[in-house]
Amino acid sequence: MESTIIKSRNFNASFGTNHVVKNVNIDIPRNKVIAVMGPSGCGKTTYLRCINRMHELIAGATCSGEMTINGENIYQMHPIFVRLKIGMVFQRPNPFPNLSIYDNVIAGYKLNGIKLPKAERDRVVESSLTRVALWNEVKDSLTKKGSFLSGGQQQRLCIARAVAMEPEVLLFDEPTSALDPISTSTVEELFHELKTNYTLIIVTHNMQQAARVSDKTAFFYLGELVEYDETKIMFTNPKDSRTQNYITGRFS
Amino acid sequence: MEIGSVKYRIGKSYGFKALVTVFAFACVVPLLFILFFIVRQGITKINWHFLVNVPKPVGEPGGGIINALVGSIEIIFFSALIAIPIGIMAGIYLSENRRGRLAYWCRLCVDILQGVPSIVIGIVAYFWIVKPEFTIHIGFLRLHKSAGFSAISGSIALAIMMLPIVIRSTEETLKLLPSSLQEAAFALGVPYHRVIFKVIIPVGIGGILSGVMLSIARITGETAPLLFTAFGNPYLSYNIGKPMQSLPLLIFNYATSPYDDWKNLAWGASLILLMWVLLLNISTKLITRKWKVQL
Numbered sequence: 345m346e347s348t349i350i351k352s353r354n355f356n357a358s359f360g361t362n363h364v365v366k367n368v369n370i371d372i373p374r375n376k377v378i379a380v381m382g383p384s385g386c387g388k389t390t391y392l393r394c395i396n397r398m399h400e401l402i403a404g405a406t407c408s409g410e411m412t413i414n415g416e417n418i419y420q421m422h423p424i425f426v427r428l429k430i431g432m433v434f435q436r437p438n439p440f441p442n443l444s445i446y447d448n449v450i451a452g453y454k455l456n457g458i459k460l461p462k463a464e465r466d467r468v469v470e471s472s473l474t475r476v477a478l479w480n481e482v483k484d485s486l487t488k489k490g491s492f493l494s495g496g497q498q499q500r501l502c503i504a505r506a507v508a509m510e511p512e513v514l515l516f517d518e519p520t521s522a523l524d525p526i527s528t529s530t531v532e533e534l535f536h537e538l539k540t541n542y543t544l545i546i547v548t549h550n551m552q553q554a555a556r557v558s559d560k561t562a563f564f565y566l567g568e569l570v571e572y573d574e575t576k577i578m579f580t581n582p583k584d585s586r587t588q589n590y591i592t593g594r595f596s
Numbered sequence: 597m598e599i600g601s602v603k604y605r606i607g608k609s610y611g612f613k614a615l616v617t618v619f620a621f622a623c624v625v626p627l628l629f630i631l632f633f634i635v636r637q638g639i640t641k642i643n644w645h646f647l648v649n650v651p652k653p654v655g656e657p658g659g660g661i662i663n664a665l666v667g668s669i670e671i672i673f674f675s676a677l678i679a680i681p682i683g684i685m686a687g688i689y690l691s692e693n694r695r696g697r698l699a700y701w702c703r704l705c706v707d708i709l710q711g712v713p714s715i716v717i718g719i720v721a722y723f724w725i726v727k728p729e730f731t732i733h734i735g736f737l738r739l740h741k742s743a744g745f746s747a748i749s750g751s752i753a754l755a756i757m758m759l760p761i762v763i764r765s766t767e768e769t770l771k772l773l774p775s776s777l778q779e780a781a782f783a784l785g786v787p788y789h790r791v792i793f794k795v796i797i798p799v800g801i802g803g804i805l806s807g808v809m810l811s812i813a814r815i816t817g818e819t820a821p822l823l824f825t826a827f828g829n830p831y832l833s834y835n836i837g838k839p840m841q842s843l844p845l846l847i848f849n850y851a852t853s854p855y856d857d858w859k860n861l862a863w864g865a866s867l868i869l870l871m872w873v874l875l876l877n878i879s880t881k882l883i884t885r886k887w888k889v890q891l
Binding site: 396398401403423424425426427428431432434436438439440441442451452454455456457502505506509 | 695774776777779780781782783784785786787790791794795798799889
């Protein structure tokens with residue numbers, strides 16, 4: 345029996361009058377990779393941004409329903425604590441251009457004003473960069489700016505930045521859609537490593553990617569959660585005809 | 597199409613190119629003339645004595661502009677002290693709240709303020725700060741006093757002139773920063789004020805600073821508001837509560853005087869003022885280039 349870390353019940357999200365996430369019920373198990381797929385505009389990214397309360401930063405955005413982490417209601421916690429527990433990686437790599445690679449990794453501490461002793465900082469930087477398989481590539485250029493790296497390296501730097509905060513859950517919003525195939529496969533390999541320590545929720549509209557990296561897959565269509573099951577079952581024997589149509593490419 | 601007509605069209609297009617080139621060149625000429633004229637008139641008057649002495653009374657040769665230099669620096673320093681924090685904060689607000697009602701009105705007011713003639717700002721500063729009277733009670737004595745001309749009232753007037761430039765340049769700079777930058781910081785659980793101070797301002801600092809420098813260059817030569825406020829002073833003064841000389845005031849007063857010694861002083865001061873503004877403009881360009889953060 346697997347333990348659930350994130351649970352949502354009757355969860356809705358809208359932008360003004362535009363209802364984009366409709367009545368979603370989902371249980372996300374600990375230390376697994378969950379892929380969220382669906383056609384563009386189906387509400388998958390919005391749902392993801394509701395999990396760490398980034399959705400509410402957009403003017404006019406509202407949401408309702410229950411969303412919990414370890415049984416605690418996310419919407420009754422302070423958003424800052426939520427975001428410390430739930431890290432996020434974005435579609436486009438966005439390292440802080442004014443910070444060095446080193447400072448980018450510990451940006452979560454630095455920007456929050458958390459003082460770490462030098463030895464501890466070095467340890468966090470090295471272990472985070474090692475975990476995203478970037479340490480060997482950048483260990484000699486830690487003082488260079490983050491934007492000096494290639495796109496794929498920048499994205500791994502962003503993952504390291506999220507990992508450095510020791511969150512419980514990592515959210516990925518189409519993390520490889522701005523990357524070339526080689527960088528994409530490096531990042532995908534990372535997902536397998538990372539799930540030993542974290543729960544990963546990955547939004548993607550690349551079905552092959554969902555099939556390759558995830559343990560469970562959720563399919564969103566027009567704001568509804570159509571189907572949510574083991575990835576193997578989803579791709580071989582989906583119960584819903586809309587899932588069937590989507591994975592066979594009848595609509596996208 | 598006939599060869600002749602094509603040739604005619606090519607010729608016309610060459611003609612047009614020549615025309616725009618001539619006008620582009622014509623825009624450079626006035627500045628070159630001004631530079632040449634001022635430098636020719638001013639360069640012979642500037643020496644060490646000129647920079648460290650106060651003006652001499654009529655009839656005595658020599659004299660310098662130290663009082664105006666010190667005054668200009670002090671008045672501008674206090675203007676910057678007032679306008680920069682307010683301007684940057686307001687600029688941040690405008691770039692963060694692009695569609696709000698307050699943002700709309702604020703933006704409108706800033707744009708109008710930018711167009712308000714400097715002499716009007718001077719009059720307002722005069723009536724608000726210089727003119728108001730207060731009463732001092734000493735026993736049964738009652739003394740009516742007004743605040744009087746002071747350097748600080750000039751600083752306030754100039755600060756009002758600086759504000760729109762600082763606000764708009766801050767806003768425009770920050771608007772260009774990708775929203776993903778803020779989101780990255782928010783996603784790390786960074787509170788709003790730290791996102792502003794540790795991410796947004798450092799990344800946009802080049803643009804913000806260049807706005808600040810340009811606004812200083814803009815007010816350096818302002819004369820009209822100072823006529824009503826700082827007033828001018830033939831002696832060296834450091835007291836911001838008292839009248840103070842400044843370069844544009846000195847030029848205005850001495851250039852219109854009938855005495856050659858004083859006119860020469862005004863030429864020298866013009867050259868100093870011109871070099872000051874040029875230096876600010878050039879260093880602005882350097883700052884924007886050097887502090888530009890690669891996104």
